[in-house]
Amino acid sequence: MAELEIRNLHVQIEDKKILKGLDLDVEKGRVHALMGPNGSGKSTLANVIMGHPAYEVTEGSITFKGEDITEAAPEDRSQAGLFMAFQYPVAIPGVSVSKYLRMIINAQREARGEAQIKIKDFAKTAQEAMELANIPKDFSSRYLNDGFSGGEKKRMELLQLALLRPEIAVLDETDSGLDIDALRTVADGVNKFSGPDMGVLIITHYQRILSMVKPDQVSIMFEGRIVKEGGPELVGVLEEKGYGWIREEVGAGAAA
Ligand SMILES: Nc1ncnc2c1ncn2[C@@H]1O[C@H](COP(=O)(O)OP(=O)(O)O)[C@@H](O)[C@H]1O
Numbered sequence: 615m616a617e618l619e620i621r622n623l624h625v626q627i628e629d630k631k632i633l634k635g636l637d638l639d640v641e642k643g644r645v646h647a648l649m650g651p652n653g654s655g656k657s658t659l660a661n662v663i664m665g666h667p668a669y670e671v672t673e674g675s676i677t678f679k680g681e682d683i684t685e686a687a688p689e690d691r692s693q694a695g696l697f698m699a700f701q702y703p704v705a706i707p708g709v710s711v712s713k714y715l716r717m718i719i720n721a722q723r724e725a726r727g728e729a730q731i732k733i734k735d736f737a738k739t740a741q742e743a744m745e746l747a748n749i750p751k752d753f754s755s756r757y758l759n760d761g762f763s764g765g766e767k768k769r770m771e772l773l774q775l776a777l778l779r780p781e782i783a784v785l786d787e788t789d790s791g792l793d794i795d796a797l798r799t800v801a802d803g804v805n806k807f808s809g810p811d812m813g814v815l816i817i818t819h820y821q822r823i824l825s826m827v828k829p830d831q832v833s834i835m836f837e838g839r840i841v842k843e844g845g846p847e848l849v850g851v852l853e854e855k856g857y858g859w860i861r862e863e864v865g866a867g868a869a870a
């Protein structure tokens with residue numbers, strides 16, 4: 615059984631139907647790429663997986679480790695081992711990276727009924743995570759997202775991954791605007807952290823990042839549904855033929 619199972623998911627925002635019966639499995643130990651043209655609903659899916667309150671699930675279910683989390687609060691999902699890196703993290707004035715990391719750890723500990731982390735333990739944990747995520751030491755004294763480059767925002771996300779060690783991570787990469795340094799950072803992180811203990815759903819419109827991360831599985835989304843599934847060879851097909859081919863195939867299928 616896959617850790618994350620999505621069945622017949624229908625989602626709307628206001629009166630607009632965005633997801634229309636989506637099925638998807640994401641397994642621990644695998645890198646799963648979700649691709650699809652702009653507007654197909656990829657980011658909506660990522661937001662719904664994490665429990666964003668703006669979206670309404672009208673039908674279907676999301677199950678994580680055998681438990682129905684369709685209506686669970688975002689913090690409970692995160693606590694259970696689901697992780698989403700935010701695309702546009704906000705700048706928080708006066709909060710250093712280091713302080714933010716401590717807030718994250720303490721939120722997790724509090725949810726488990728544990729006391730706040732001791733300063734000394736935190737220093738060690740943070741240092742280990744920074745080494746793992748290959749982040750320069752002086753980064754921790756910077757203010758959160760204040761003037762961060764695209765690559766630095768991505769490093770921040772990796773740092774969170776390294777600290778929280780989720781079982782399933784959802785990484786939504788709108789890679790327009792992501793420079794090669796940022797893409798490389800994400801790719802290195804996925805390659806380093808994915809393994810038997812972590813599965814990744816990497817969401818992307820462009821193929822570029824998938825030349826640096828080799829997915830085990832590829833799903834293609836179109837108009838709110840998964841319309842094609844396959845292995846890494848699908849990335850090459852998309853590179854060659856673009857999304858027009860999917861559109862034609864789905865159109866032909868619907869007409870038949
Ligand atoms: N918060 C929102 N309010 C209104 N419409 C939205 C909202 N989020 C997404 N949509 C609409 O849902 C559709 C899918 O968007 P999105 O999930 O961002 O697709 P993708 O990430 O694949 O480009 C688009 O037509 C978009 O305009």
Ligand SMILES: [Mg+2]
Pocket residue numbers: 656657658788
């Ligand atoms: Mg998107």
